[in-house]
Amino acid sequence: MKRYLVVAVAISTLAAATVAAQSTAGWKQRIDRSTSASDPDPAGEVKFMAMGGGFHTANPSAAIFWNPKNVANGNYTLKATFAQNQRSSHPNYLGLLFGGKDLDGPAQSYTYFTVAQNGTWLVKQRNGEAIKDIVARAANPAVVQLDASGKATNTLEVRVLADKIDYVVNGTVVGSSPKTGVPTDGIYGFRINHALPEVMITGLSVSK
Numbered sequence: 001m002k003r004y005l006v007v008a009v010a011i012s013t014l015a016a017a018t019v020a021a022q023s024t025a026g027w028k029q030r031i032d033r034s035t036s037a038s039d040p041d042p043a044g045e046v047k048f049m050a051m052g053g054g055f056h057t058a059n060p061s062a063a064i065f066w067n068p069k070n071v072a073n074g075n076y077t078l079k080a081t082f083a084q085n086q087r088s089s090h091p092n093y094l095g096l097l098f099g100g101k102d103l104d105g106p107a108q109s110y111t112y113f114t115v116a117q118n119g120t121w122l123v124k125q126r127n128g129e130a131i132k133d134i135v136a137r138a139a140n141p142a143v144v145q146l147d148a149s150g151k152a153t154n155t156l157e158v159r160v161l162a163d164k165i166d167y168v169v170n171g172t173v174v175g176s177s178p179k180t181g182v183p184t185d186g187i188y189g190f191r192i193n194h195a196l197p198e199v200m201i202t203g204l205s206v207s208k
Helices: 013-018
Strands: 002-008 028-034 047-051 054-059 062-072 076-084 093-101 109-116 120-127 130-139 152-160 164-169 172-178 186-192 196-207
Touching (some): 062 093, 093 152, 120 164, 120 172, 130 172
Antiparallel strands (some): 002 028, 076 152, 093 109, 152 164, 164 172
16 A cells, blocks of 8 residues: 655756756656555655756655656557666666556556566556556566666666567567557656665657
8 A cells, every 4th residue: 555645846956957958847756655564665755856868766765757748659669778776675666657647646547567676577557546467577587687786777668569568678578468458558657666765767768
C-alpha cells in the first residue's frame, strides 16, 4: 500500500546552469510513500533535476516522473538509459513507464518495465491503487548488475509492435507480452523505486 503526492517540478538554478538541452520545465512527479513497516522509506525528500544532458533523481520514496506533453501512440520504441550510481539497501527497480493516463489523479494508469541491481527485470501495470504483473520478475544476464563501487548502467527499450510488446535491455530482447490488455497509447516517462539515492536518466526518446 502506498501513499502518493503529486507536485509540479520547477527548474532549479543548478539545472538551468548545468544543461541547456534538457529541462524539468513542465515535468511532474507523483510520490508513492511506503506504508510498509518492514520496508519503510529512508528519510528525506525526492529530488529531481536536469543534469548532464539528462535527469538526476534521488529517491528515498518511490516516484514516477513525466511531462504531459510526452505522448506516444501506435507502434513505437521508447528508450532511455538508467545509471544507478549508488548502492541501494536492497534490490529496487527503475525504468520506463508507458501508456500513462490520469497520472496525477485517482484513476492513474500506466505500465512499467524496470530492472534491479540484482540482475532481474519485471513488467507491471497499475490502475488506481491496483497493481498486477504483466511479466513476472525474472533474471537475465543482459541486465548489468552493480559493480564493486555500487554502480550499474542499463539501457531499456519498450518496442510496441502490431500484436506484441518486446522488452529490451542493452540491445537484448529479454521478454515479450501480448499487446492485448496492455494499453500503450498515452504518456511516457520513468519510475524510480524507493531507497535509490542517486540515479541518472539519459536519452529518453520515442521513435517510430
